Amino acid sequence: MNEWLYIGLFFIVGLIIPVGAIGVAWILGPKKPNPIKQSTYECGIEPIGEGWVQFKAQYYIFALVFLVFDVETVFLFPWAVKLGQLGMFAVVEGIVFILILIAGLVYTWRKGMLEWV
Amino acid sequence: MIPLSWYLILAAGLFSIGLFGVLARRNAVAILLGVELMLNAVNINLVAFWRYGDVSLMAGQVFTIIVFAVAAAEVAVGLALVISVYRRRNTVVAEELDLLKW
């Protein structure tokens, strides 16, 4: 518990510093807004429509594969910590675990989903 | 020291809020957000029971991690379904997905 209190303090101080810097800048800086200055920047061209465009579905695929591997490594970290004290059996378990997920990557690859275009 | 009851009540509250989200939201993505809250309520309970029982029995933590995997799988498939439906029917509002009524 105690060590997490320190981490919590780090979060607080880590927020105080940027808030302070931005706050000081806000106090010192001039504030003269006008519509042209506040318009969305699009290289000088009048912005048309909302700040939203049609996205490629590929972004979702990469996030999906990432999510699966992210959760996988969460399982693997305790395994890796304990590995030095475990026998061959545990090593094989971990390797089977990784291979099963590599199979998912291979499937996605074979389906052509890892291509950007 | 915090009594176990506080955690259990908090988890029950979180679960109920998630349930409300699942039942009341129109957007299918928002329904999945509610499911996430419910799964987290379960996780709080699991971890709390681990802590307040015998800490050397790791079942609580192990199943919390399993729930992480389940949540990830649920989100992955759920959102893929939503996107798939969106591409076919151009809507993500759950009420409008009434194809099975026909």
Place this chain on the structure above:
Amino acid sequence: MNFLNDPLKVASDWLTGIFVSWGMNDVFAHVLVVFLGIFVLILILMVIDILLVWIERKVVARFQDRLGPNRLGPFGLIQPFADIIKLLIKEDTTPAGADKIVYNIAPMLSMMSVLILWAVVPLAPVMLGVDLNSGLLFIIAAGSIGTLSIIMAGWSSNNKFSVIGAFRQVAVMISFEVPMLAVMLIPTIFSGSMGMNAIVQSQDIWFVLFSPLAALIFLIAAIAELGRAPFDLAEGESELVSGYNIEYSGMKFGMFYAGELLHAFTFGGFWAIMFFGGYRFFGLELVSPFLAIAIILFKALVGYWVIMWVKYTVMRIRIDQMLAFNWKFLTPVAFTLVMVTALMNALLRGADGWLYVTGMILANIVVAWVSLEVVRSTGKKERERVEGVKQVVEAHH
């Protein structure tokens, strides 16, 4: 116990004594002292950050055969401070249609996600920061907050460029997080712990000698995670102007910029901790904690220099090439390396130091050679296929 051997403890005891003599509660005084200590540490980091701006500009100037800042103060050292003053008195604009709250929170979160990384950095044998037993994953967790801040910044600006920039940056960051997580397993396997200090302490032989391939993959993934060249396509100034932070001005932009530099320096430090012995250097770290801090800062600076070297030497690559490189090459290689390392670690258990090192290096070389060979043969096949298609097309004409 004197000041030179354990400055942190001496200073904190002294301050706690003062606070208690003012009639403060023991626990509260302790927390306050820790708070002040963290505050001082982060202020020092901010000063280092300002100096990093100078270092970066000087080094890039040297790479590009220029002089760099040289007007203000000796060697232009005052220049970054002048920049700070400029940032402080600039007008802060918010684009119309922006989501004000999210827009303002994003730069703060970005800076915070970098600053909290220093919570787990062991600076010296007596200054461990917070010795979390899940230190390695803590880096990834802090990085997650950074990723979130980028998506918040891009989305809330209500600007097409910023949204596209944020999406690309996030796609790259999360993709390269997979090989990074995988190679983080390797120091964990060697040291039997995820704690930073335990990893440093178990490096009687630097881990880079056990697994040079892992160190290389970590460096590549770290560069991508930082969004620096050659992986800085979110910035792609010819197409996206500046990426996710395009609408930010003044100090808010400064937060993103300073955060990026400090992040690079911090990852140089993590590289040193995981593969180059952290604060250890042939027993010198035991002489004085100040020497240990100097060693870790020097190693971090060297790591930062390597990252800069790559940045100013290699050209930017396209997003499709980059993601293909990650998913089709780096990720499989990283996981293969994890499996091979786990296997070798079990086989070589009990072997004495140098036998172990030789075995591990051989395993690394085999993995690197096999993966390069696979890439070579695939490339050859692909070239032949393209040639074949070309010939068919020509014959058709």
Place this chain on the structure above:
Amino acid sequence: MTAEQIIFLIVGAATLLSALLVVTVRDLVHAALWLVAALFGVAILYTLLNAGFLAVVQVVVYIGAIAILFIFAVMLTRRQAADTGAALNKNWWAGALMAVLTFAGLAFLLQGWSGFSKTASAIPSGFDAIEQLGGALTSPVGYVLPFEVASVLLLAALVGAVYLAFNKK
């Protein structure tokens, strides 16, 4: 009241408030960001429960991956930046009633249980949860089967999601 209890109350209240905003705000990106806040609160609760590893994992998995996936999905499935229509469906009151009844039922059941106001014993010194977890996950008498099944589950989710969302017709 101890400091720990005060922290719990603040964090718990913030978590519940964020959760309420998740299920009520209309803009889905905002809802996803409130979900991040709620899940971060849960992570803090894990640290209060001495489960530091799980707290870090919570941030890595939920904030780093699941929230990002949600935001990507929201961006993929809408045509304009402004969401149209009500956030809640017309039967939302029935949902609210259901939720309140569930909470009341759970509270009633829990309150009758003998172990309800149990307090925790101290963590034994030298107890390393990550190492214990690694042992439990890999020991044949422990949880090897769930460990391997989890990877099959993740594989199935990946294959299923890829097939569902992007099966080119």
